[in-house]
Amino acid sequence: MSVFDDLVGQEQASAVLSRAAHAAAEAVAGGRGAGMTHAWLFTGPPGSGREDAARAFAAALMCPSGGCGHCDQCHQVLIGSHPDLEAVKPEGLSYSVKQTRELILRAAGAPTQGRWRVILFENADRVTESAANALLKAIEEPPPRTVWLLCSPAPDDMIITIRSRCRVVSLVTPSGEAVAHVLATRDGVPWEMATFAARASQGDLARARLLASDEGVRRRRDAVLAIPRSLSGVGECIAAAERLVKTAEEEAAAATTLLNESETTDLRRLYGEGSTGKGLNRGLVRGGAGALRELEDRQKSRATRVKRDSLDGALLELVSYYRDVLAMQLGATVELANDDHRFELDSIAKGSTAEETLRRIDVIMQCRERLAANVNPQIAVEAMMLGLRRP
Template sequence: MSVFDDLVGQERVVSVLRDAAAAGAQALAGGRGMGMTHAWLFTGPPGSGRSMAARAFAAALLCPDGGCGHCASCHQVDAGSHPDVESVRPEGLSYSVKQTRELVLRASGAPTQGRWRIVLFEDADRATEQAANALLKAIEEPPPRTVWLLCSPSPDDMVITIRSRCRVVTLAAPSSAAVAEVLVRRDGIDPATAAFAARAAQGHIGRARRLALDEEARARRDAVLSLPRSLTGPATCIAAAERLVKAAEAEAAAATGELDEKETAELRQIYGDGSSGKGLGKGLVRGGAGAMKELEDRQKSRATRIKRDSLDLALLDLMAFYRDVLAVQLGAPVELANEDRRGDLDALARESTPEQTLRRIDAISECRERLTANVNPQLAVEAMALALGARRP
C-alpha cells in the first residue's frame, strides 16, 4: 500500500516523486533543508490527477516511510487535517491578492511536526495578476522548510516568472482501461459499468466515478447528448440553449444554497445578530455590513464559477460527441467515448459531412472561449446551438 496507488497510468511521475521525497528526507537528515526543491508545478489535462499527485507527494514528504499510506501522517494528509499541509482552492472565479498575501503569511511559519510546511495550491492558474506577483515573491525566497505545490492544466497557464522557478511535473490522461480497473478495484463497481464510465469520462477519474455511482450525473450527461439530434431549427436551438444554461444555474444553486445560508448565519452571529442588551443587536450587525458585503461577493463569485464549470462540462461532452461522429465518418479505428449512443453517432455521421462536423466542433470551442471571456452565457450558448443546428453543406 502506498499514497501513490491511485495515480492511474502515471508510473513515470510516481518514480520522480518517490525519488524527490527520498531526497527531501536525506536533506533534512543532513540538516540541509535548502537542498529540497521548494516549488513544484503539477500540470496535466482535467482528470489526470494533478491535485491527487500533489497530495500524494505532500504525504510522502511528511511520512517517515516516504508515503506508506497507513501511518497517522498519511491518513491526516488524505483527510485534509494535517497541521502542516494547507490546501487552497479558489472558491470563486479567481484568487485575490489579499487571499494570497494571507496565505503567504501563514506559509512562512515553521512546521509543527518538525518536517515540512506544505502549501497545496489547486487551480493556481486562477490567481489574478497581483496575486501571482505576491505568490512569486514567496516562491523566490521561501522559508527553508516550506514547499509550494501548485496545480495548473498547463505550464503556459502560469506566468513565466513563476513557471521558471518551479520543477514541472506533467501528468498524462490515463487510458480508459486503467480508469476502469481502478473503479473496479477501489470502489467495487461492476466491470461493465466501470468500462462505460471510464470511456464516457475520457480519462477523468473523478468524473468516471461520479458517472458510475451517481444516477443524476448520468441523467445530466444523457440530457446534454440528446441535444444534437434535437437541433432541427432556430426555435429548437434557442430552446436547447436555454435548457443548458438553466441546468447549469440549477446545479450552482443546489451546490451553494445550503453553504451560503450557513456562512451568512455564522457571520451574522459573529456580529451579534439576534443578541439582546444595550449596544448589541442592530448596532453590531451594521458594524459588520462591510464583512457581509464581502461575503456576498464571494458567494456570488463561487456560484458563477460553479455555473461556468457545469456549462463547460456539458460543452466538453458535446465536443466528445462530435469527435466521435467525425471518427465514424472517417472510419478511424479509435475508442469512442460515446459508444453507448452509437445509434445517434451513426445517424449524424450519415446526415452530415466531416467538414460540417469540424465546423460544429469549432463552434463549441468558440463558445468555451467566449464563456472564459465573460460573455453572457445565454448569448454564447445560443450562438453555439444555432451553429450546431446549421444544415449548410
C-alpha cells in the same frame, strides 16, 4: 503500499515524486537533498489527478517513511487535517492579490512538527495578474522549510517567471482500462457499469465515479448528447440553449445554497447578531455589515464559477460527441467515448462531412472561450447552438 499507489496511470510521475520525497527526508536529516526543490507545478488534463498527486506528495514529505500511506502523518494529510498543510482552492472566478498576500503570510510560518510547511494551491491558474506577481516573490524567496505545490491544467497557464522557478510534474490521462479497474476493484462498481463510466468519462476518474454512482448525472449526460439531433431550426436552437443554461443555473444553486446559508449564519453569529446581555444588541456589531457584503460578493463569484464549470462540462460532452462522429467519418479505429449513442452518431456521421464536423467542434471551442471571457452565457450558448444547427 505507498500514497502514490492510488495515482491511476501515473507511474512515471509517481517515481519522480517518490525519489523527491526521499531526497526531502535526506535534507531534513541535514544532507544535501539533491532532487528536492521548494516549488512544484503539477500539470495535466482534466481527470489526470493533479490535486491527488500533489496531496500524495505532501503526505510523502510529512511521512518519516516517505509516504507509507498508513501512518498518522499520511492520514492527516490525505484527509486535510495536518497542521503543516495549507490547502487552498479558489472557489470564485479568480484568486485576488489580497487573498494571495494572506496566504503568503500563513506560508511563512515554521512547520509545527519539524519537517515541512506545505502549501497545496489547487487551480493556481486562477490567480489574477497582481496576485501572480505577489506569489512570484514568495516562491523566489521561500522560508527554508516551506514547499509550494501549484496545480494548473498546463504550464502555460502560469506566468513564465513562476513556471521557470518550479519543477514541473506532467500527468497524463489514465487509460479507460485503468479507470474501469479502479472503479471495479476499489469502489465495487459492477464491471459493465465501470467500463461504461470509464469510456464515457474519457479517463477522468472523478467524472467516472459520478457517472457510475449517480443516475441523475447519467440523465444529464444523455440530455446533452441529445442536443445535436434536436437542432433542426432556429427555435429549437434557442430552446436548447435556454435548457442548457437553466440546467447549469439549477446545478449552481443546488451546490451553493446550503453552503451560502451556513456561511451567512456563522458570520452573523460571529459579529454578534442575536446576542443578549448588558451592553449588547441583537444586531450586527461594527464591521459586520462590511464583512457580510464581502461574503456575499464571494458567494456570487462562487456561484458564477460553479455555473460556468457546469456549462463547460456540458460543452466538453458535446466535443466528445462530435469527436466520435469525426472518428466514424474518417474510419478511425479508436474507442468511441459515446458508444452507447452509436445509432445517433452513425446518423449524423452519414448526414454530414468531416469538414462540417470539424467546424462544429470549432464552434463549441469558441463558445468555451467566450464564456471564459465573461460573455453572457445565454448569448454565447445561443450562438453556439445556431452554429451547430443542421443545414
